[in-house]
Amino acid sequence: MPPKLPKPEELANVNYKPPKKWWQKGTAEIKEGFWCFGSRPKYLQAVDMPNPREWKPTDEDWKLPDNWREIFLEGMAERLQKYRSFHLFMDICVRCGACADKCHFYLGTGDPKNMPVLRAELLRSVYRKYFTPSGKLLGKIAGARELTPDVLKEIWTYAFQCTECRRCSVFCPYGIDTAEITIIARELLNLLGLNTDWIMGPVANSYRTGNHLGLEPHTIKSNIDFMLDDIETVTGIKVEPSFNRKGAEILFVTPSGDLFGEPGIYTCMGYLMLFHELGLDYTWSTMAAEGGNFGFFTSNDMAKKLAYKIYSEAKRLKVKWILGGECGHMWRVWNQYFDTWHGPADFLEAPVSPITGTRFENAKGSKLVHIAEFTSDLIRHKKLSLDPTRNDHLQVTFHDSCNTARGMGIFEEPRYIINNTCNHFYEMPENTIREKTFCCGSGSGLNAGENMEQRMRGGFPRANAVQYVKERHGVNMLANICAIDRATLKPLMDYWVPGVNVAGVHELLGNALIMKGEKERVIDLRGEPLPGKEGA
Amino acid sequence: MALNNLLKEKEAVILKRWFDAILETYAPETANQLRQVHDPFANPASQSIRQCIEGIFRKITGQIFTEKDSLSLENMLKLRAIQDITPSQAVSFVFFLKMIIRDELKNEAYSAALYNKLLSLESEIDETALLCFDLYVKHRQKIYELKSEEIKRAAFMLLRKSNQQPCSMEER
Structure with a gap:
């Protein structure tokens, strides 16, 4: 007898309610669009990191060493002792939930395990089981759980669904920095060779060539030559920067994305024009041509190792101080870790602007000055001639990058530059900017291509705020x-939000900057006609 | 009473039930958060759902379907296209409305005059679901486009050097 067929009304009766799952079970669903490719062995071998092998996060067997559990737990014990903050963060959370809806990934995915409290709980439950008497004795009742392969996979999945942006920590009444928990979780995973290709590639490249993209010195120079040709087309001025020049006053370091990708190169053109106009005694380095530090997304030791190339190069070139370009995590590392790792940098001098004489007291330890501070100081002292009408076709809003905003408190400087280079600037709503800024959704090494859906989820709250200013003020440029x-x-x-473009602040400055001896400008740095010069 | 008037009378109840039915498809913790936080910037997903269902309701009840409504429909499907759900789940929310309206009008719907109108209203809901499916597919395709465009942007200088992009500004 044929099986009984369901009636139409039975077929239509679909239950959309998700099943109730007990979160502590540890369900490691590795789903398309969420994960980044596992690191290739050659990258791990290049920097001598553990367990290099071919693996894929969707494989059942992650090819872990036999004693993986011991390695993980010993690593945890070591870090609990080494970092008091980590130990505290494991103990003091009262699960009040203040952070729960502050995470862009939670708002975009709707997955409760992306609540910062629950994401941290994935690791905390393991901590309780192995490091607290209550967890050892009471197990599940005390919120403790065994470190099983599924639990490990779950920790991996969610450690790479956090951009370490620290928005949740702004709202935590205890000041728990969930980003730091993610950082340690990733460190522990790295002990087992569980990292992503998108992070390890730049780490290995940086170690070998001094930059993420693996650009050789001649490539860096020829890329900048292309930009110099473009600057000459726009302004009629031939800019001639120097490379690896010993005895220059300042070493300039920016992320290598500015040297290669679009629209980063337009920001880089802005730097080149500014320095030329000032007659700044500075040099580029092709050996330390990278401010970014993807080592920060693997382990403290790797980050420290990669960071030193900047100081080492400054020492070799005998410069006085270091100026850094527009970057996010580069500045988190420079501002919060450099001094601790390698300071005091007493082979350098306390930074003083050669143009205005301003002494950058905040950087007297590390000798690292942010370009937004440097440029806003120039504008404040009226050292630059600017024509903001050249940016009149732009209705600009500003996205505070998580790292520079929450990591070092740079709020006013970029806004000051924008307000002096553009006539139309509009802020996004108060709870989406400054220290409460929403992440782009792709930081901390998550800007790979294979997880594009996840990036769109994570960036949803930021985009939502941009859409608001677009509708209200016609914003078409996100600086x-x-x-x-x-x-x-x-x-x-x-x-x-189609129709909104993206630019670095120094691209806007490059367009507005009136350079001595320049020809009449008719196009901007992208080769587009300036307002009112469409027919020229 | 005309069907549209009846629906407008019950608009608040229908929209609330529809919103709740959509929230039921999320995890309970997330549903609570979507229900409770009303700030459009602190809770953008909730705002997208609300605006979208209000827009669709206006559309099927013969009210003016504005550009803003169209944008909110787009936003909802953009969200559904990247959330971790199947294509059928992504557009399923439209069909919830049918069940809710049938239930809300169960006492009135069987009068002959209203019954025919209800059938055409349901056809309109079906059409809206198809429109949503088109939008869903459009945004899924967009994801792949974003991936390829991003690769081109990241290798912009390489493409220029290999003459795959205009080499100089004059050539552009």
């Missing part, structure tokens, strides 16, 4: 001071 933002906000805008 920022971060190379990853420049790369990743573009697809985010193309998806959520």
